[in-house]
Amino acid sequence: xxxxxxxxxxxxxxxxxxxxxxxxxxxxxxxxxxxxxxxxxxxxxxxxxxxxxxxxxxxxxxxxxxxxxxxxxxxxxxxxxxxxxxxxxxxxxxxxxxxxxxxxxxxxxxxxx
Amino acid sequence: xxxxxxxxxxxxxxxxxxxxxxxxxxxxxxxxxxxxxxxxxxxxxxxxxxxxxxxxxxxxxxxxxxxxxxxxxxxxxxxxxxxxxxxxxxxxxxxxxxxxxxxxxxxxxxxxxx
Numbered sequence: 227x228x229x230x231x232x233x234x235x236x237x238x239x240x241x242x243x244x245x246x247x248x249x250x251x252x253x254x255x256x257x258x259x260x261x262x263x264x265x266x267x268x269x270x271x272x273x274x275x276x277x278x279x280x281x282x283x284x285x286x287x288x289x290x291x292x293x294x295x296x297x298x299x300x301x302x303x304x305x306x307x308x309x310x311x312x313x314x315x316x317x318x319x320x321x322x323x324x325x326x327x328x329x330x331x332x333x334x335x336x337x338x339x
Numbered sequence: 340x341x342x343x344x345x346x347x348x349x350x351x352x353x354x355x356x357x358x359x360x361x362x363x364x365x366x367x368x369x370x371x372x373x374x375x376x377x378x379x380x381x382x383x384x385x386x387x388x389x390x391x392x393x394x395x396x397x398x399x400x401x402x403x404x405x406x407x408x409x410x411x412x413x414x415x416x417x418x419x420x421x422x423x424x425x426x427x428x429x430x431x432x433x434x435x436x437x438x439x440x441x442x443x444x445x446x447x448x449x450x451x452x453x
Binding site: 271272329 | 397443447
């Protein structure tokens with residue numbers, strides 16, 4: 227049973243525009259969320275995180291929004307750049323699951339120059 | 340710069356072979372994890388370890404085993420490789436108090452079983 231879902235396998239955006247990647251989760255006990263970015267033939271790298279006590283966290287061009295009532299997470303990239311083209315995974319963790327993160331299936335973002 | 344190193348980037352093995360995937364981290368992390376990544380399925384946890392000689396099954400442990408004899412090294416073993424184990428394998432590590440960055444991942448091993 228997939229506890230973290232990314233329903234859009236792919237997304238294409240023009241350079242300079244906003245990219246919005248979405249993530250839904252089912253476990254209301256999740257209290258910490260991460261976004262990872264993955265280039266082909268490389269491991270995922272940490273991008274941005276958010277705790278359940280917040281509804282927004284911003285880091286440069288990247289902003290993550292958390293809507294706990296909807297169990298929904300989104301990553302906004304503004305402005306999008308060609309180097310942002312990668313697969314993005316959201317991940318969630320609950321205190322009662324120890325150190326294990328649950329990952330979504332990933333969204334492949336293509337930023338068109 | 341902290342590192343998780345996976346010994347092979349690409350491997351091709353025959354059906355029925357015993358396969359060892361090695362992972363070493365230099366960050367003194369307590370926790371280590373093995374995931375496989377498949378298209379449309381994301382990252383699925385195979386096994387993890389919270390300490391030396393400790394191991395826990397993840398979501399898809401069947402056909403795999405692990406070994407953690409030293410803190411820095413976590414090995415994934417395919418007892419008898421099958422074609423459905425063709426995948427990208429990712430090793431990760433984290434502190435027990437994992438902080439804000441979650442896991443540090445290795446670069447992955449692309450395994451093809453023929």
